[in-house]
Amino acid sequence: MKRLSVMLLTLAFVLTAVAGCGGGGDKSAVSTATSSQSTSSATGKVNEYGWEVPEKTIEISYYVGQDNPDTVAKNSKLISDLLLEKFNVKLNKIVYDTDMVEKLNLMLASNDYPEVISNMSVTEAQKWIDLEKAQELTPLIDEYGPEVRKQMGDYLKRYENEDGKIYNLPVGWGLLPIADAAAQVRLDWYKEIGSPEFKTPDEYFDVLKKLVEKHPTNATGEKVYALGTWKDDKIHEQLGGIWGLKYGWKEGSDNSLTHWVNTDEGLEFTKWYNKFAREGLLDPDSFTQKRDDWGAKCSNERYAGHFANWWVTKDFGNMTWIKTKKDYNDDMRYPHYNIKAPSAEKSYLNPKSTMGWGRTIITDKCTQPENVMKWWNFEVSDMGTKLLSWGVPNSDTSVWNISDAGEWSWNQNESKKLEDSTFVWAPFDLNGGTALWMVMGQQKHGDGTQAWIDQNFPSKWFKQKDENLKDTIFDFSAYYAISLPSDDPVTVKNQQVKDIYLTGFANAVMAKTEQECVAKFMEMRDKANKAGLKEVEKFYSDAYKKNLEAWK
Numbered sequence: 001m002k003r004l005s006v007m008l009l010t011l012a013f014v015l016t017a018v019a020g021c022g023g024g025g026d027k028s029a030v031s032t033a034t035s036s037q038s039t040s041s042a043t044g045k046v047n048e049y050g051w052e053v054p055e056k057t058i059e060i061s062y063y064v065g066q067d068n069p070d071t072v073a074k075n076s077k078l079i080s081d082l083l084l085e086k087f088n089v090k091l092n093k094i095v096y097d098t099d100m101v102e103k104l105n106l107m108l109a110s111n112d113y114p115e116v117i118s119n120m121s122v123t124e125a126q127k128w129i130d131l132e133k134a135q136e137l138t139p140l141i142d143e144y145g146p147e148v149r150k151q152m153g154d155y156l157k158r159y160e161n162e163d164g165k166i167y168n169l170p171v172g173w174g175l176l177p178i179a180d181a182a183a184q185v186r187l188d189w190y191k192e193i194g195s196p197e198f199k200t201p202d203e204y205f206d207v208l209k210k211l212v213e214k215h216p217t218n219a220t221g222e223k224v225y226a227l228g229t230w231k232d233d234k235i236h237e238q239l240g241g242i243w244g245l246k247y248g249w250k251e252g253s254d255n256s257l258t259h260w261v262n263t264d265e266g267l268e269f270t271k272w273y274n275k276f277a278r279e280g281l282l283d284p285d286s287f288t289q290k291r292d293d294w295g296a297k298c299s300n301e302r303y304a305g306h307f308a309n310w311w312v313t314k315d316f317g318n319m320t321w322i323k324t325k326k327d328y329n330d331d332m333r334y335p336h337y338n339i340k341a342p343s344a345e346k347s348y349l350n351p352k353s354t355m356g357w358g359r360t361i362i363t364d365k366c367t368q369p370e371n372v373m374k375w376w377n378f379e380v381s382d383m384g385t386k387l388l389s390w391g392v393p394n395s396d397t398s399v400w401n402i403s404d405a406g407e408w409s410w411n412q413n414e415s416k417k418l419e420d421s422t423f424v425w426a427p428f429d430l431n432g433g434t435a436l437w438m439v440m441g442q443q444k445h446g447d448g449t450q451a452w453i454d455q456n457f458p459s460k461w462f463k464q465k466d467e468n469l470k471d472t473i474f475d476f477s478a479y480y481a482i483s484l485p486s487d488d489p490v491t492v493k494n495q496q497v498k499d500i501y502l503t504g505f506a507n508a509v510m511a512k513t514e515q516e517c518v519a520k521f522m523e524m525r526d527k528a529n530k531a532g533l534k535e536v537e538k539f540y541s542d543a544y545k546k547n548l549e550a551w552k
Contacts, residue, residue: 048406049383053088058371061092062116062360062438063107065100072435078392079432089375091436100124108133115366118171118438119358122483129167134361135369137166144373147381151441155354158481158551169376170356174443175477176450179469181238181349182336184306184313189215191331201242201272204305204339211304212281218301226276226304228283230294236260236505238308239269244344246476247351249540255548256541257479261501261528267521268341273509274517287506299324306334310465319421336465338472349472353480360439376438382445383408389440389451391431398431399453418457428453478547482540490539493532500528 044052072095083089094114096103104124107113108131117128128134141148141156148169149156155173159166183204189211198204208226215224229235237248243265244250249257250265260266276282283303285293295316297303306313313334321328340347362369378384386400386408387393393402399415402408417423429435433453442451449456458466484491504524511517 047086048402048404049086049378049387050381050406051087051378053086055088057084057088057090058375059090059092060116060372060375061094061114062118063094063103063114064117064119065095065358066098066103067095068097069095075429076432076435078430079388079435082392082432083436091375093436104128113363113365116360116362116372116438118360120168120361122355122359122481123486125168125359125361126483127486128361128363133364134167135364135366137169137362137373138164140362140369140373141166144370145377147377147384148373148439151380151443158355158477158547160550168359168361169439171358171360171437171439172356172442173354173439174356174441175352175354175475176442176444176455177352177466177470177473178455179336179350179466179473180309180311181241182307182310182465182469182472183339184310184334184336186211186304187333187335188329188331189304198337199339201269201339201341204337205272205275208276208305209279209281215301215304220300222300222302224302224304225283225297226281227286227307228289228294228297228303229286229308230289230291231287232291235308236266236269236501238349239273240265241349241351241472242339242344242347243269243341244346244348246348246474247479249479255545257537257544259497259528259533259537259540261497261504261525261533262537265341265343267518268343270505270508270521271514271517274511274514277510278512278514282509284510287510310334310336322421333461335461336468338469347472348474350469350474351476351479352473354475354477355480356442379437379439380441382447382449385440385445385451386449388436389434390453391428391433391435395431397427399428399433415457418454419459421459423454478544478551479540481547482543484539488539490532490535494536494539496531497528497533497536500524500531504528 044054046052072093076091076093080091083091092114098106100119101121101124104113104117104120108128113133120128125134152173156166159168159170161167183198185207190207192214193207193210196203196207196210198207205226212224212226217224237245237260240246240248240260245260245263245265248260250260250263251257260269273282277284283289283294283297291312295312298306298313298316299320318328318333321332325332338347338349362372366372379388383406390398390400392398393400393408393411397414398411399418400408401411414423434440434451440451444450455462484494501524504520504527508517508520508524511520
């Protein structure tokens with residue numbers, strides 16, 4: 001998908017990741033606009049998108065979090081102008097350079113906030129609901145949201161509270177069977193050593209070691225590493241998938257959850273990662289460098305492989321090399337493979353959440369919530385998804401066109417570029433693609449199209465990725481739906497535990513010997529349990545089981 005970190009605002013499409021984005025529609029597909037508002041009425045005109053244009057302008061102001069206000073205004077202008085002209089709808093998207101949680105707290109303190117807040121974390125959304133700052137959406141959905149109910153289907157139940165009431169809806173909801181994380185190798189180097197098959201973590205290690213032996217330095221004499229990462233808190237969750245853990249948790253037969261720190265599997269993948277460090281194959285800056293530092297090394301051909309999400313090696317690897325290298329060839333890339341530890345029943349590399357990467361509420365400041373729901377009802381419809389995801393149609397740089405009769409088609413000039421991986425994203429941004437989402441879904445629609453424009457035209461490499469990793473994808477929504485209550489001691493303990501294992505894991509991985517690695521891991525485990533890890537495990541287990549039961 002297109003630069004996922006941008007798509008997810010501040011989430012580098014953890015979301016999602018967070019979230020994350022397959023399938024392709026018929027490139028010659030033509031469809032007619034349909035929605036719950038597709039018939040005209042005496043009170044308003046129905047436009048080519050199937051929207052009944054109101055006589056009085058609907059204006060919605062909504063805050064979405066941290067971003068550059070100038071960039072957002074620039075990328076939202078064309079789509080905003082179209083909505084005002086053809087829909088009589090004015091959307092005021094609000095962003096600040098300030099951290100979102102910090103800004104939300106300031107808004108609460110000053111009692112100054114807009115009608116709608118989107119892209120909230122589960123925890124923040126629940127806090128506002130508990131403070132009675134969010135309006136109930138259930139009756140609004142019943143009266144004004146037939147498309148919301150139709151498109152979300154059974155997923156809608158997942159947002160009900162214990163009383164069956166809905167107070168928030170997601171942005172980015174839906175289960176899209178696209179694999180995000182994988183074991184990757186530099187393909188042209190891999191072919192040089194005969195492309196030996198690898199299916200286990202040890203075989204993967206051996207392949208990467210051979211690649212480094214073949215390419216110990218890059219063209220400028222800088223050391224090449226097998227793997228590297230950057231300072232974040234996700235690598236252990238991803239590594240655990242090789243050993244059958246689900247995003248860092250071991251699920252028991254009774255659906256109880258045990259944190260990776262307290263599992264044998266957690267020790268095994270830490271020892272495996274440590275082996276790279278001990279043999280000089282792991283970038284020593286892995287736990288201190290920033291993502292862009294890692295990216296610069298990738299662009300400079302200093303990594304033989306990568307284990308994690310696919311889009312970073314695409315952005316910093318082949319999509320950079322195709323522009324900068326005169327000798328570029330199609331094998332200069334990092335394809336994706338499934339690996340599984342022999343002890344694991346299967347690998348769980350790609351957890352998915354149908355819950356999206358953010359929550360949206362209508363605040364108590366909104367005096368006409370029915371107008372908001374009417375807009376959301378259009379936004380999630382087939383045609384609403386196209387417009388709000390693909391941006392302004394009918395220009396030279398548009399990816400799609402629509403006629404006055406509501407028939408749509410691809411702009412062949414631009415869609416061909418998507419197929420050829422020569423698409424220029426700047427015009428897409430200016431056309432407002434994905435710029436104004438509030439409760440958008442990312443599932444496939446009936447005509448095979450979906451919100452992520454590039455995923456409507458998957459390359460052979462992308463198809464290969466999802467075929468290789470199809471068995472690693474699983475729905476983990478019941479876990480992602482868990483929120484930590486701000487006033488519960490377990491929330492403090494969870495943060496303390498997290499601080500311990502982030503530092504402890506790095507120390508264990510960078511240990512000089514396997515014995516030292518094990519000792520540091522056990523020290524981390526002991527500290528985490530003393531800090532309350534067992535209580536954290538119980539909280540997550542109970543909440544996970546509760547969600548599974550409620551969603552039956």
